[in-house]
Amino acid sequence: MRQTDKRCPVVIDKCWQVCLKIEKQMRSYQETLDYLYSQLPMFQRTGAAAYKNTLGNTLVLDEIYEHPHRSFKSIHVAGTNGKGSVSHMLASVLQEAGYKVGLYTSPHLVDFRERIRVNGDVISEQAVVDFVDSFDRINKTACLEPSFFEITVAMAFWYFRLMEVDVAVIEVGLGGRLDSTNIITPELSLITNISLDHVALLGNTISQIAAEKAGIIKAGVPVVISESNPEYNTVFTEKAMAENAPIYFADQEYTASYSTMLPGGQQNFNFHKNGRLYYEGLKTDLLGSYQKHNVAGVLKASEILAKAGWKIGLEAIYQGLRKVKENTGLRGRWEVVGANPMVVCDTGHNEAGIRELVEQIRQTAWQKLYMIIGMVSDKDVDHVLALLPHEAHYVFTQANIPRALDAHELASKAGQLGLKGEVIPNVKQAVAKILSIAQPRDLVFIGGSTFVVADYFS
Structure with a gap:
């Protein structure tokens, strides 16, 4: 039988595929979920006991699966509040621009598969079963003790390669510096805002938490900060300078001068850039006036990507923001x-x-x-x-x-x-x-x- 601790399950030979078909019948999707929830430490359920303050397991899993994240471009999103909305907005804009888009977010609301999507479609039940089965076999020799989040990130990257996405929008789970997603080198990083949360793990001051979030800033990779704040601006600026990464504060360029709720479950914004009306009648199906901060970050990110050669025009921005829920399935924001x-x-x-x-x-x-x-x-x-x-x-x-x-x-x-x-x-x-x-x-x-x-x- 083929050695699995050094090979990628995606490229297994015919003999191995036959074995896989036989073994996959041994575990149903529900049994797979039961395994993920009950056997792996899960932060959402148990809290700090499931948090791993090292990338060790993630790096080993990445090597075992032959570095799947290197097969697609990515955008990395961190922050205390708004990172989920921003991730879905960016995915929707990229979909409207014609790209095949992977989206990794957490936690899920109803179905585990909400965490991993391609062009809005959740990962299949069979793919979840196949990945967990492959991990079980691999782990007989690797002997890892991963967390629920570490396995889920590995699954997402594996699936995005399998589905041959053009780009994946990756939301940080907790913090940034030591988050399992932080093995990627993205096209762009985006940090929404910083406030006190998870203080026992990330630090009990705004600047300490900001330093953890700033860990996603990579050498030479542009970074957008959605909401500037004197309490943490310097933390991000100094980290960006150390990494020679261009840094942009979106709210210093884009401001929403007017918003109103529209019939049919949308809100309408007028956005000014550097003092003049730039996006008139910009609609989004994500409600809540606080979304104006998130939209500003998405507008700046889209501008940077477009200047770098991504085919993101005004139509993609307008349509992408108008159809976030339709394109990505996001729920639970006002x-x-x-x-x-x-x-x-x-x-x-x-x-x-x-x-x-x-x-x-x-x-x-x-x-x-x-x-x-x-x-x-x-x-x-x-x-x-x-x-x-x-x-x-x-x-x-x-x-x-x-x-x-x-x-x-x-x-x-x-x-x-x-x-x-x-x-x-x-x-x-x-x-x-x-x-x-x-x-x-x-x-x-x-x-x-x-x-x-x-x-x-x-």
């Missing part, structure tokens, strides 16, 4: 999921993200506000709760993951800050209860954690 009453889901979950969400709630018309909120236990819960509106009726809930903060404990913390309501630990039961009493002109918000939104959609 997503309106019900009307009369208006029901909105959003995955914002840290202090900066919640601040933006509260501002969006203030800009939304409603008669009575219901907030269905759950959080994970390793977040800065008190600081997040302190930002929430006092005039709402709260339902404190918890996602069905080990990291979830107990709903009663969350209610107790909230009560100390003057937030009143009730406890319903099951997310769907909490939503059902509020929808049974809410009136047509009310607003029902579901969020506080990505996993609360995921439970609602599941």
Whole structure:
């Protein structure tokens, strides 16, 4: 039998393919998911215990699979908030420009396969099974103990090579410097913003966290910063200078002077560049006024890529931003999921993200506000709760993951800050209860954690 610790499963010979067909029948897709979730440390479920502060396993996996990321171009996206939206926006623009685009993001909301897409289509169940089967065989000699995220990144790169993508937009999972995705040398790096999050792993100051995110800046590779800030601008500038990497602060060139919600679930922006109207009537199907920061980064990134020879014209930018959800399947960003009453889901979950969400709630018309909120236990819960509106009726809930903060404990913390309501630990039961009493002109918000939104959609 062919040695697999030195060869790529994509190029196996006919004999090996026969073996693969026989072995793949031994594990179903659901059994494969059970293996990924139960046997591999998973940060989304267990927290810091699953975090690996080394690229060791990633580099070994990359060598075993014969460096699949070298077969396609890539764009690397990091940041505290907005990196998921930006990744999907860029993928959509590139698709509209005619490229075959891979997209790797995390976490998923409902289906594991959401993490790995090609032109918006999720990875097939069979491809997931095949990759995990191949890893099992390889690991009998390699004896690795990878995390869930390390295996998923390796799977994504393997699949993008298999599908012969032109370019892949790769979202950082956590941090940047030591993230499993940080073995790529991209065409462009983009960092959205920095705020306090995952402080136990990344540092307890803005500058320390920025230094970890700046780890994706590579020698000679242009980097776009979506939102400049005196607290971290210098960190990025110094890192870019050390790497001889051109650096651009998007919000110092592009500003949104006007935005409005449009019928049909879109918002309309007018963007100025260096003081003059440049993109008039730029529409996006991603709602929330905070998207103006993300769009600015995408506009600057598109400009840089176009100057480098990528065929990205105005039509691709306009159409790509208008059809982000249609082209990429993105969900959970100020997503309106019900009307009369208006029901909105959003995955914002840290202090900066919640601040933006509260501002969006203030800009939304409603008669009575219901907030269905759950959080994970390793977040800065008190600081997040302190930002929430006092005039709402709260339902404190918890996602069905080990990291979830107990709903009663969350209610107790909230009560100390003057937030009143009730406890319903099951997310769907909490939503059902509020929808049974809410009136047509009310607003029902579901969020506080990505996993609360995921439970609602599941």
